[in-house]
Amino acid sequence: MDLHYYNLWSHDFMRIQMLSDLVNGKDAVSFASLEEALRRGIDQGLNCNYVVYDKSPDQNKLVGFRLTYAPGMWEPTKYHSPDKWKVDPIRVCRFNSVAVHPDYRLRGIGRQLMEKSIETAKQLGAKAGVTHVWMESPDNSAYEYWARLGGELVRIWPNKWAEEYKERKVICAADGENCACTGAEMILYFRETDPEAKVNYIPIKGGPIGPYKG
Ligand SMILES: CC(C)(COP(=O)(O)OP(=O)(O)OC[C@H]1O[C@@H](n2cnc3c(N)ncnc32)[C@H](O)[C@@H]1OP(=O)(O)O)[C@@H](O)C(=O)NCCC(=O)NCCS
Numbered sequence: 001m002d003l004h005y006y007n008l009w010s011h012d013f014m015r016i017q018m019l020s021d022l023v024n025g026k027d028a029v030s031f032a033s034l035e036e037a038l039r040r041g042i043d044q045g046l047n048c049n050y051v052v053y054d055k056s057p058d059q060n061k062l063v064g065f066r067l068t069y070a071p072g073m074w075e076p077t078k079y080h081s082p083d084k085w086k087v088d089p090i091r092v093c094r095f096n097s098v099a100v101h102p103d104y105r106l107r108g109i110g111r112q113l114m115e116k117s118i119e120t121a122k123q124l125g126a127k128a129g130v131t132h133v134w135m136e137s138p139d140n141s142a143y144e145y146w147a148r149l150g151g152e153l154v155r156i157w158p159n160k161w162a163e164e165y166k167e168r169k170v171i172c173a174a175d176g177e178n179c180a181c182t183g184a185e186m187i188l189y190f191r192e193t194d195p196e197a198k199v200n201y202i203p204i205k206g207g208p209i210g211p212y213k214g
Contacts, residue, residue: 001059001104002054002059003053004052004053005050005051005113007047007049008037008051012062015051016051016062016065017034019062019101020097020099024099024134024173025170025172025179026171027171030168034067037049037067040070041069041073042070044124046123048070048093048117048120048124049066049068050065050066050113050116052112052113063100063101064099064100064101065097065113066098066110066116066117067096068094068096068120069093069096070126071121071126079132081154081185085154085187086189091126092127092128092130093117093124093130094129095114095130098145100113110145114149128187128188129190130154130188133146133151133186135182146186149188150189151186151187152188153184153185154185154186157182160181162178
């Protein structure tokens with residue numbers, strides 16, 4: 001493995017869509033949503049979106065991506081609860097979509113992608129980041145990942161993607177045409193910048209995370 005991390009750019013779109021089709025379901029990430037990620041993820045010349053490539057001679061392929069809207073570049077939707085967040089919503093970035101290729105999981109790539117997005121979002125004034133965790137992800141990986149990074153559960157949204165996916169005719173990797181997946185709204189509060197700190201968010205303490213029991 002020879003991993004290289006870069007900011008997202010339009011030349012990555014095709015590869016991201018192929019990886020997302022495999023992981024999240026067909027068309028869950030579209031070119032339109034990637035263009036929106038660029039529009040909302042960049043502020044003051046800083047891009048909060050990241051991709052990672054394996055540049056080994058026998059590979060040279062995109063193996064992960066992290067899409068993140070910059071603080072102040074998006075507005076909470078009906079599936080957000082800003083009244084429950086402990087920081088000003090204008091200081092919250094939105095972690096939109098993340099995927100790591102199945103062959104590359106559990107090697108710290110998802111964590112690295114998150115750290116890079118956080119570092120950039122903090123430079124733009126972010127104090128926290130919010131997401132909707134896909135509760136039906138393979139091996140419960142999304143919830144385990146978010147919980148391990150220190151994310152706090154805000155609220156459960158049943159059928160989070162049903163309306164949007166029906167309209168966009170997305171074939172969900174878990175449910176097919178009639179997606180009924182649950183989104184767990186989770187928030188991650190960031191540390192103040194400390195050059196000595198190994199992590200930029202507040203990591204969870206204690207032992208292994210069990211499966212989510214809603
Ligand atoms: C979620 C996902 C991005 C994690 O990527 P990854 O590169 O495997 O994550 P990392 O190796 O950086 O793991 C980060 C932490 O989460 C934990 N974790 C990740 N997946 C886990 C799993 N399936 N079970 C238990 N813990 C898990 C790791 O142990 C690690 O904790 P540690 O650093 O304290 O040991 C990846 O599993 C994925 O693409 N899943 C499918 C798509 C998806 O669910 N996206 C999220 C939608 S909300």
